[in-house]
Amino acid sequence: MIFRERTDVGEAKRMFLAGINSIDRTEVLPSRSAIGRVLSASILAPRNVPHYRRSAMDGFAVRSVDLIGASPTNPVMLQISDEIMEGTCTPVNTGDYVPDDADAVLMMEDTISIGDMIEIRAQVHPGKNVGEIGEDVRKNEIIFNKSHILRPCDIAVLASLGISEVKVYSKPVVAIIPTGNDLLPLPGSEEPAPGKTLDINSLMIGEYVEKWGGSARYCDIVPEDANLIEEAIKANLDTDMIVVSGGTSVGDRDFVPAVVEKLGRKLVHGVGLSPGKPTALGIVENVPVLCMPGYPAAGLVALFAFGKPALRKSGNIPDIPDTTVKATLSGKILSREGYVSYARVILEGNIAHPLMTAGAGILSSIAKSDGFVIIPENVEGCEERSEVDVVLIE
Template identity: 55%
Template sequence: MGRVFKERTSVNEALQLFLESFSSLRHTEELPLEACTGRVLAEPVISGRDVPHYRRAAMDGYAVRASDTSGASPANPVFLQLSDEVEEGTSIWVHTGAALPEGADAVVMVEDTFTSGDMVEIRSQVYPGKNVGQIGEDIKKEDPVFEEGHLLRPCDAAVLASLGLDRVKVFRKPVVAVIPTGDELVSRDRAGDVPPPGMVLETNGLMASLYVEKWGGIPRYTRIVPDRPESIKEAIQANLDADMILLSGGTSVGKRDHAPGVVESMGRLLVHGVGVSPGKPVALGVIDEIPVVCLPGYPVAGLVALYFFVRPGIRKLGSVPQLPETILRKRLTAKISSKIGYVNFIRVIFEGDRVRPLTGAKSGALSSVAKADGYVLVPEHIEGYEEGQEVDVFLVE
């Protein structure tokens, strides 16, 4: 490879090329409901029973025949006798969720009654079915409950449990190999020692691994690999059983930047150089049908590549549905300047109902992301935004 970027690809085009280069995983596994939250259903769920499977009281009160309450009001109450069964002129006390007694077709709320001895004063007329949960009112037998591809939440697990299920079939999580590269990196096993000048603790791999886990993947965080093509190649070969490979560092055009060239020698290099700032040196490829992302070594540039390419890549592999992102509309307290031809990732801090851009925050300053509440994406065709202008703010995950 030459020592310059072959070309600068737009973010949207780069993402499309990347996502089209691999297929979703179709491997499945069965999990207990207790472990299914955040997983994706691998098959539709059809109800095998009615929920509820019996008529039940929807309120605390008295089960009655609705016809016995005709005309009842506070000024003109109807008196019914407490009994062990419901028939003409009688009633039975019921709790919420209790089976409705035979002969009853309604429940009078306790608030609309007054009890004295074995007589109940009914102060409200009810109609058949009032305050009664009918069989199958929630879910009917043979009803479709969830479709394949549904992202399961805790409330969904409760619905599945109500159907009598204790396990569910979901798509397997993608395994993502995270391979940090760089002669300047020091293992965090030695975090207690201050590295000598020119050496830094390896933190990008940690960040990438945690985001992989957050987005639904299983990270495989490897040892640090030296800046040598043969070493990077060996690390990739050792992880070709993964579903995605992330190489952190060595993506630019310097003498020690070998990652894109190694990917190209082993498979297809789809993109090297993307119109995003920070994050231009990102490279995307595929080896043996396994997607590969080469993350820039500067921490914020690497984070941008994670957001723009790794997150959607994991979602495609795991068949995770695309959910709408939380976007806030806020006014700027100061002007934002940006590069034409690049999508600019601008970190911002909330100040009341406005946002303030973080100035002087370079791509090597990861703490600027930790300080930020969110970020603004300035499109490639816009020079920036003026103070007071309303912008879309994405939350930092």
């Protein structure tokens, strides 16, 4: 496979992202349905939390002045009462309202009950074990900033404030166009005939699009025909991003990069990515187009390297660092200088076993692996027993 040019991965990514505009569409959702969504506006607290003085302990609401000098050798006796006044206390549980005339809560462990009296053997200072109004959240305080990704704990905070709806960015719509005369649609319960293969790439791409915060639009398989590929791309220019699977190499029937160039701007064709060299990137009528290799493993690497950051920029989704772990290689990993290499490894404790360092079409090697060791383009492989960062496969 010969490419006239091979663009550096970092430069290709920079060019691609520079041509992507973030969407401005928004929608209002019930808070409980907004987990994982991105806020399109900051949220202010409509009220205090707590909105009353509450007890942080099981015990007795007291006036701290009544307990001055209390100790095991000099206990103080208080009358249990429903009202707080000099010489009285009121039983409270955790979270209960603390009467206005009380300024502290004495822990149950520091008391001994004697009929309707309690013997107190410890002092407390004003405010002890009392949650003040607005201690957790102050009214008009910014709770979450614009572009915050809502988590389950955030939804609970919203519920505590009585916020039942939130305004979020709409999910970016990604059209997935599979190409190839050999492809068959899913599901396929029977074994395909020789020379035919199931379109698993569309499923893989769509699942990652949904996982990363987008909405997948699945398209019919397009034969290896330049006119039909052109029609498919034009029909999906109402989306926020297009991913074309297959037809990106330099063979007689690899029409996709040329079609992108005809319709818009072809930014790159051929990147220093292993596997994933035949990747092409372009912009058609302000819609980013990722043309990924049809070989599954190569396509997935291209999707991780370019599709994920492009989707995040399009959808106003904050860039979240990959989850990585430190590990020691059990064997040597080879790589080509000038290419960013994604080497598949299996983790066993803190040991990383290389699984497959070559083979662009073997998807099962990714499913069997726990992550990638990403080797920079200026490094020729990794030696056995060297410490590496393993990027976990989502």
